Amino acid sequence: MSIIKKQTGPRMSQIVIHGDTVYLSGQVGDVNTDITTQTKTVLTKIENLLQEAGSSKEHLLSATIWLKDMNDFAAMNSVWDDWVKDIIPPARACGESKLAHESLLVEITITAAIA
Template sequence: MIKRIKPGKRFCEAVVVNGVVTTAGVTGDGDDAVAQTRDILATIDGLLAEAGTSKAKLISANIWLRDIAHFAQMNEVWDQWVDPNNLPVRATVEARLAAPELLVEIQVTALV
């Protein structure tokens, strides 16, 4: 069975299948990488909760930064948020994002 969370016009914000939830790339509001990362991780917390899981069950995270110079700012927020006893695998790359105001995008996968 597939559970689709918050379906939209082009994609769902998350999909649960076979005990695994995968989010779409999540972007956030804010004027800098710190504010956007906080907003993104709050959204991810909500999506994981709706799927019946939490950040303690993260498997992987993919992070895209408009400018790799934002790496330390994003990590400052990430390190406060992530469960240090249940770290996922993670990749972070610099990429052109969908809109110029977007500085950070994060996609995660977790066990349900």
């Protein structure tokens, strides 16, 4: 079974496709914006990457969400809930973690099926 990698750089690929499964690297928002803006940006990036891979948010299998501070959980969930309101949501985990840049508040990784 082939492995296809897209948007590949020296450190990682943004998209990896193996069979009928799409794996996205962790997506982050713009530094120095609030949790709501960062979450919206991340979800837009995810939708664009899924489209490039031949999938969509309707085919999400799982999501892992890392927050810099769990005090942002409700605000992030407000954006997330609006994003998944018209689909059956995926399996999901959410935790607190130190992220790659001090101004990053959220990072989301996605696994999805190709329809």
